[in-house]
Amino acid sequence: MPHDHHDHDHPHTLLPSDPALRVKALETLLVRKGLIDPAAVDAIIDTYENRIGPRNGAHVVARAWNDPAFKADLLADATKVVADLGYYGRQGEHVVVVENTDEVHNMVVCTLCSCYPWPLLGIPPGWYKSDAYRARTVREPRAVLADFGVTLPEAQTVRVWDSTAEVRYLVLPQRPEGTEGMSEEALMALVTRDSMIGTGLARTP
Structure with a gap:
């Protein structure tokens, strides 16, 4: 079967199944690659949670x-x-x-x-x-x-x-x-x- 493989290095296999953990894993990856600033993410979350x-x-x-x-x-x-x-x-x-x-x-x-x-x-x-x-x-x-x-x-x-x-x-x-x-x-x-x-x-x- 085309999809019946065991490629454990496939990106999806590296992410945990729990949504919150998946988000954290993706955030960590983006920070390491320099694509997002964690301080900016925290500021956005604070804005929507507490000020907006x-x-x-x-x-x-x-x-x-x-x-x-x-x-x-x-x-x-x-x-x-x-x-x-x-x-x-x-x-x-x-x-x-x-x-x-x-x-x-x-x-x-x-x-x-x-x-x-x-x-x-x-x-x-x-x-x-x-x-x-x-x-x-x-x-x-x-x-x-x-x-x-x-x-x-x-x-x-x-x-x-x-x-x-x-x-x-x-x-x-x-x-x-x-x-x-x-x-x-x-x-x-x-x-x-x-x-x-x-x-x-x-x-x-």
Whole structure:
């Protein structure tokens, strides 16, 4: 058979099977060849994990909670509104915001790969890219929510949105009770990354 060989020097045989280890091995190889700067890689990761997101998304949510006019504009044309705030760029070209209410709870998944609004939420978590999450969220969203510790009333519908290369979704979580009069900065601390994906709820103060 043409492919039935034992070439242990083939590049693929030198990479570990675990995805994280494969990434580390590739990074090490690229650094040794002088093709990437490890400091630059660390800076990019820090930017997306801590400065770009999910703080940007939390800012959008907190402002929507405090400003009805902003919220209306956000739900009507999120792409323009978040771009006006400076939250745009790669993986965030077209954003749609969906609002959680007493009647509907929204969840976001990308069934084909891992499309995700990077400018608003930063780097997607590992579980978001997993086959299990991508497959189960569409079939049994309540079971997936239960895995995240979220139990919703039976009367509340769960709606799943499938992100694509053309459209990325951000969930506007319900505002927690007892937060009236809180500043935008204080409200931001209650917004979690998972609540903006729909696999979690906003924190209570």
